[in-house]
Structures are given as C-alpha cells and as structure tokens.
Amino acid sequence: MTAAPVVAGAALSWLGAALILLSDDRRGLALGLAVVGVGLALATAAAGEDRLAGAALAVGGVGSGAPHLGRGAHGWGLMRPGATPRVIGSVVALILTVLVAGAGVHDLAGVAHLGGLVVAAMATGRLLTVSGRWGALGAGSALALGLGALDSGPTLVLAAMVAVVLSLIDLAGPVEATS
Amino acid sequence: MITAQPSIWRRAPSPQLWLAVGGVAVTTAVLFGSALSSGLPLLDLVRVPAPGRVMLIAAAGAVLLTTALAPHRIGRWELLGAGLGAVGAMAVLVAVSDPLAVALLLILVGFVWAARRGGRPLAIRVRGPAFAALLLGVGWAFHGTAGPVWLGRAAALSLALSLVAAAGLVPYLQDVDPDAPASYSYLAWTGFFAPALALTLPFRLLPALTPDQATVFGASLVGLGLLNLGWGVVGAWRTGTETEAWRCSFLADWGLVLVGTGLFQPEGFAAAYLALLAIVLVRLPLYLWARPALLRGERAAMRGSVSVLVAVLLAGAAPFSGFPVRLLLLQAATRTAWPLAVLLLAGMVLWIAHCLRLARTVGTEGRRSALGLWLTIAISLLLGVFSGTIRAAAGL
C-alpha cells in the first residue's frame, strides 16, 4: 500500500469539508457531502480498511447530499461576501489538525484518521455557526461521516446510515431558502 | 372498550403515537435482548450494564408519572410520545458499547430530538449534542494512538468534556428558553439523555485508558464537577429568574455526579448513580410541576408546609434522595483528599439557599397534579430510604 491514495483521499475529504463550510446553498452542500464521502472512502480503503465499509462512506456521502438537490434555491452559494473568515478557518483547521494530531500518526490508518478528524472539526465548526435547518443537517451528516472514518468496520456503515437519515429529516420539514 | 378506543385514537396525534410505540419497542428490545443476544453477531456492540438497565426503567417510570399526572398545561400525548421516544433513544445510547458508535448515535438522537416542531431553531438546539459527539469521537479515536503522552492526555480531557457538553453544563451551557415547552428545552438533555450517558460511558471508557489518561479524565471530571457545583448553587440562589434558578439547580446536581464519577471510588460511582436517578425521577418531574408558575412568573399557590417539605427534599436532607448521595460522596472524597470534602461541604451548605425559592414555584392544579407531586416526594423518600437496595440492583 502506498501513501498517495490515502493522502489524496484525506485531501479530497478536506476539500469536501471546505465546500460545505464555504457554501451557502444546497448544491454546494450536496457536492461537498459527496466529495467528503468519496474522499473518506478512498482514504480508508487505501489504508487497508474493509472496502465494503469504505464504500458505505461514499454511498453515505452521496446519499446524504442527494436529497438536498431539488429543494430550495439552485445555486452553489460559494464564496459569498463574508466568507473570508470561513476560508481562513478551513485552512487553519487543516494546519492545526495536522500539527496537533499529526504527532500521533504512524501509519496509513493514522493518515486516514486525520482526514476524518479534519472533516469532523470543520463540520462541527459549520454546525456551530449556521442558523438554518438544512445547513445544520448537512453539517451534521458531514460530522457523522468524519467521525465514522475514525473507526472501522460496522462503525463506518453506521456513520453512513446516520448521515443519510439526517438528510431525510430535512425532507420532512419545510423548505428553507438560506442556510 | 370498543366505544372508548375510537376516542383514544381520535385524540392521539399519530406521530406522537408512533414515537411512543417505537420507543417502547426499542427499550423492550434492549432490556430483554441483551439477555438473549449471545448468538447474535452484534453481541460485542450491544451490552447493557446494570446501572443502565435501572436507569431505563426509572426513566420509563418518570415518563409515565409525568405524563399521567403533570399539570394540565402540558399536552399529554405530546409529552408521552416525546418521553417514550426519548426512553427508546436512551436505551440505544445505553446499549451500544463502542464509544464511537455512541458518538454517532448521539448525533442522530440530537438531530431527531431537535427536529421536532416548536421551540428554538434546530441549528441551535443541536449544538450541544453535536459538540459532545465531536469531543467523544475525537477523544476515543486518539486515546489509543501510540503518540506523545500529551496527545493521550488531551484525548482523555476530550472524553471528559464530551459528557459535560452532552449535559449542557458549564462551560458548555445551553440557553434555556423559559417559554419553550419542557420537552423542547435543553433540560431534556440535562435531565434525561445525559444521565444515561453518564451512567454508561465512564464504564466503557475507563478500562481502555492508561493510568495517566485515567488520572486526567478523573481530575477533569472532578474539577468540572466542582465548577458546576459552585456555579449551580450560587447561580440558583442569586439569579434573577426562577427558570434560571431551576437550570442552575440541575448544574449543582450534575456537579455532584461529575465529582463522584471522577473520584474512581466505589462510593463515588454509587453517589453519581443515585444522583442521576434522583435527577430523572425527582428533580425533572418537580421542574415540570413548577412550569405553570414559571410561565406565569409568580409563586405557586400551595400550602406552606408542603413547600417546605419540597424545599427540604431539594436540599438533600435525610431521609430523602439527596442524603445518600451526599454521604457517599463525602466518603469517597475523604478517602481521596480531605480538602475536597471541605469544598463539597461548603457547596452542600450553600445548597439550601435556593431550595425554598425553587420549592415555592412547585404547585399543584387539581387532584391529579397533587397526587403526582406526592408520588414524586414518595419516590424521593424511597430512593433515600432504600438506597442500599437500589445500589445492589445496579451492582454498585
């Protein structure tokens, strides 16, 4: 096993989390969730985890993003005015996570866990700053995916299921325009 | 019976009914399933410790008591559905043994609970459980890594903070809207979900921590416990509103729980267990009985001697539920370090300053409500008098 796919997957998951953080519309959220799921799946699979469980993460990411499409506005909502602190935050989160938790990384699984940690931290940051319903649910799905990636086996499947269920909760509520 | 059934079905909103049925089903499955799960593939993931079992039964009892006998401004079906659903969620949290899975379920439960219509926006109500899930997940993920010592300590601290965040304690206080229905308030976490977590998580976490990490975990809990105890007793005494006073009283109770858990003594665990049972079975129901007066912003119209009885109960005097908690906690604290016992004693003495204030908000409106209040007092008495039996039921 080489480190490249793991690092790529972790980087992709960071990118997806940044999309979630920076997007103020549902399309951006859906894309971010899908990218997070795929990135984490790639990282965990490349690190030697069960590929089926890893695939569940990808399915979870895509599945949790899909319900957001078709509800509300049809824009991406990326980099709207006032997003600068979030841009900085997403970079700082990556740096801090690598610096702080990187000391505990000794193998490929650790690198994959770093990806999960970054996603979880950024998703929580989004969750604590957003005020809209779907934005919170989307961030919650990302948080679940990120935490799931910190473990293996059934926990990955559970994380995917939780992420999807959260998106379904949004379907039960009224459509909100903004996050 | 046939003529009664259509009226019940007509009165019960179906989402509440499904929530109630689902909660009962899950709880029953957890309580009985753990005894029968020896052949199931998920055996390692599902294990219900004895204190958790007792807590589930107590929580179900509290829901039935408050639903049937709570003051009539609260919608009974809504309360029953939410309550039994919450018990089901508690059952799942208690049953799952992997802390990371617990973190994920915490997210799920937090969002489902916050998604109910009414009260504050979902995004605000979900912050506490989400942050707790992050802390728990991250702490668990990094406690076992072969990294530097400080990373393990930070992980242990994160695990301790997760419990505090889930319960909405200092320094992760949640705002409590005085006008929101009780079941939408974050006190549902403080007084219902979080006790289940507090009873089971430490038992899951501690065996996996190194001695150094366990020390940090325990010290963090003790420190945060003292902070919440002090904040709670002083806040409940000095704060401007009665709703805030009630919230602070929950903080004080949780302070005792955290200190008891963090001391790692059998008496400390027993004290925490009894305190958590008292929160679920006594303090939370009394808060519900106080809600009408809190909403009106005036004292309850109740006779003086009953108010004093409730005040004595809330103060933790013998023979009520607070007494064995205090005794066991003092035992554990004295064995660990006597200055800690002095601090606890100071908090316990200051405790009485707010009890009469809270007691004067507890009122009854009608016979049913009065029966419920007396039942709650009786439960507190039973918890105090038969604390040894209740401890034995939980293996503590």
Added chain:
Amino acid sequence: MAFAALFLPAAALAVAAALSGGADLAGVDVGRHIVAVAAWLALAVLAGVWLAAGRGLVEFAPGITTAVAPLRLRMDAVVVLFQVAVLVPAALLLTFQRRSSREAAIAALAAGAALVSLEGGSLLWTAIGLGVCISLMLIHLHQEEQRGSGQFWLVQTTAWLLLVWTAVLLDAAGGTSVYGAIPVTALRLPAFTVMTVAAVLCSGVLPWRSWVSEVWTRRRLEAGTMAVAVIVPIGFYLLVRGYGMGAGQWPASQANVTVAAIGAAAALGSAVRAQAAATRRDFLAEAVPLGSGLTLLALGLGTPLGLVAALTGVLALSIVAGLAPLVPADRGPLALLAIAVPVGAPPTLVFGAWLLTVQAALEAGVLTAFLALAGAAAWLLGLAAATRAIRLPDTPVGAASEGSRIGSLVASAAAVGAGVALTLVISLLAIPGAAEVMPPAPVQGAGGGGVSQAAILGAGALGVSTASGGWSPALLAAPLVLLALAALAAAHMFRRRSARTSSSEAPLPSRVVELEPPPAPLFAPPLAPVSDRALGWLRTLRIPAQYRSLFRPALMERAVTQSRPWLWAAVAVVLTIAVTR
C-alpha cells in the same frame, strides 16, 4: 421488655401524630391533647420499662441494609438520660402551649425523630435521625410563621453535614462509627474538632446570640421553643458520646480546655445579654443559652464529677427549656418562681447542677478554676438579670403573649422537686449515664478516670461529697421549700383578709395609669454593636467598581450560551493546554 423501651416511646408519639393529623383532617381540634397524652405516656413508658428491664444495654441490629448503612439501634443509660431530657420539655410544651392539630402532629413527629436519633447505634444513624428531626422542625417553624427560619436552617444544616462528615472520618480511620466498636485511636483531634463544631452549632452554645435565642424573636413561640427542646440536647449527646469513643477521654487535653472555655464564654455572653434585656421575653431567650454554657463548661472538664455535673445540667436544661416559654406574663409569685428557676435559684435542679459544675471546675485544675470563676460570675449575673426581668414588660409590640400558669407551676414544681431529690436524680440517671462513657477503673486505686457513685455521693446517697466539699440537697432544700410554702400560704391568707376588709373602702380606680419605667441594665453589653457592625460591613462588601466587569457571571453565561463557538473552542484549547503541560 428491653425492646419495648427501644420502640414504644417513639411509636407512641408517631401514633399520636397520625391521630392528630387525622383529627385535623376531620376538623376536630383535639390533636394537641392526643399528642400531650402520648408525650407523657412515652416518658412514663421509658422510665418504667427501663427501670423494670434492669437498666442494661440493649442493642437492635437486625442486619437489614436497605439504606446507607445497616440499621442499628441502641439503648443504654446515656440514651435514656437524653431521651428524658427531650421528653420532659416536649411533654410540657405539647401540654401547655396552644397548637393546632396539624402543628401538634408535626411537633410530635419531631420529638419522636429526636428520640430515634438518640437511639441510633452509630454516629451515622444519629446523624440520620438528627437530619429528619431538623427537617420536621423546619416544617413546624414554617407552618407557624413563614419567616425567621433561615438562620436555624443554615446552622442546623451545617451541623448535620459536619456530623455526617465526622461519621465518615471515623469510618475511614477506624472502619466503623458504631458506638462501642469504634477503635479508641479512631477519634483523633481533627475528627473530634469537626464533631465538636457540629455539637456546638447544633446546641447553639456560642458566646454570641445563636439560633436558640433568635427563635424568641418570632411572633409565636410554639415551634421555636419546641426546636430548642428537642434539638439542643442532641448536641450535648454527641460530646458525651465522644467520651465513650475515647474510652473515657477526649483525644487531647487541649480539646477539654477549649470546649470548657467556649462553655464559660457562652454562659457569660448570655448572662450579659440577659441583664440588658429590654423585655421579659428577651431575658427568657437567654435562659437556655445560660444553662447550655455552664453545661458545656462541665462537659469540657474531662473529670468524672464534671461529666456527672454536665449530665445533671442537661436534665436541668430540659426543665428550663420547658419552663421558659410557659412563664406567665404577670408579676405574681408564680412568675417570680418561674423566672428564678432558670437562673439557678436554690433549691432547684438547676442550682444543684450549676453548683456541681463550679465544684468540678475548681477541682479539675488551675486553668479550669478560672473558668469556674467565669461560670460563677455568669450565674450571679443571671440572678441579677432575673430580679430585673420581673419588672420588665412581657413581650415586644406585635408579639403574641404566651404563658401558662399551670404549666409554669408544674415545671417549677418539677425543678424544685428534682432539686430536693438531687442525689436521687444523680444516682438514677447522671451517674449511670456517666459510667457508660467513662467506666469506673477495674481495680480500686488503679488510677484516675472512671465514674463511681462513691466518689460523688456521700454515704446513704443523701448528699454530694466531693473533694471540694459536701452538701446535702435534701437537708438544705427541704426546709427552704417548707419555709417558702409557709410564706406563700401566709401571704395568700393576708391578701384575702385585706381584700375582704378593704373592699368597702377601696377608692375609685384612677383613669390615669402610671407606667413604671423598665429598670436600666447593669451595664450595656460591651460587644453588642460589634456583631451588627460586622454584619453591616459584610453586607457592603463589593468587588471594586473598576474590576466588576471582570467578573459578571450573567455576562459570562450569556457569552457561553449565545455566542459563536469560538468561546467553546477556546475553552477546550485552554483546558487542553492546562492538562497537557
């Protein structure tokens, strides 16, 4: 038979409380009579069964552990003495004070709880019983008047918690807090200090005005004086048990001196306040603290005679606690007698107990001899205060005027009778109680310690015979009593004759009533303004204005609950740094 002594007295009060409560629900105002009868019955049963059962130790340990510790009850001479000390004033007050049926029920339950507390076979069970008693008294206080119980609650809760902690400390040091099983080395000075603070707070034996005096500022006296009657003895009980835990002594002689000094200071303080009282009620409020102070002085001496004097003082205190609220408002001979009893006028039990105390303090050593002088000074000051109190107005404006002529007569007669039969009281109650915790030396002449009748009472048990002197209460008091009765009879006959002969010449009553000014106090209490000034200073304490913004809990709380998550993250980071360094 022995188990009957253990359960029957408290059971009688509990049943009476239930019946009184039922009478209240039924709207029949007979509750207070039911509980009064039950209280006297309980006293009679206690005395009768105890004497009939041979006055030996009875323990009840069924092995049931449903609560925090295995249930354990105990009845010995100490318990009986203190139960008498609780039941006598309780019976007097329940009989002669006016209470509703509901109030009577709670008061009876509180007295029953006090009895059970004294029967606790371990310090922990004593604490549990005390806690229940305090709770019931609090309800009684609030039933009567919804104010003025804050100090009582605070002090008693502190005392109770400290007592619980003492039990914990003993458990940690010696493995148990069961009386009779505590290792001698378990009660060290720290644990003893905690227990002493608990006892002193519980009984209100302090040099400054304590809760015992404060209850007399309430409009009605029933609940407050009942609290004094049932709770004050329990504090002394703890210190007496302290002797038992230490095999006849306290852990350090410094503890003895300190406790005795506190007692002397408390007695002096109450005497000073009594002589400066503005009303008769203010004077009577200091009656129990005066007696408590002298009793504590005796208890702290650590000698057999001191312990016997203290236990006799507890019994005297019980009569004072029952008598003081019943003192009638007039200035007749009954009121005179009732006011004289609490300040140790001869030939009452109070006089005998205090005289023994002074003797014991003189015999105990040089330092305690000075404390004896202080005690004697307090006694004399109390007597002076009593002569002044006769001429004081009865109650302050707005307070209900209580008092019972029959009740005060009964209590005064009991005090005088017990004073005349002092040696009987000592031999039946005080010496056995003292011997329980300070056993006599096994071999004659084998060294100090140990209470023995021969060392205190003279031949035939007719008189007190100690190293500092002997006197016979019966022989001294009986003629006094006879003379007093004769003088009373003569005065009564003279008054009747003069009323008959002068009725036709009686002048028309004047419309102008000349008010006699109350007598001035001997001196103003020197430290009275200090406590008020200190309290006032404490109330004005504030954080300086320029620093107030640094500590505003409400703002901090709002920042945490409503702010963006940076504060949460910052807290986590700060804690992480603190923990990982």
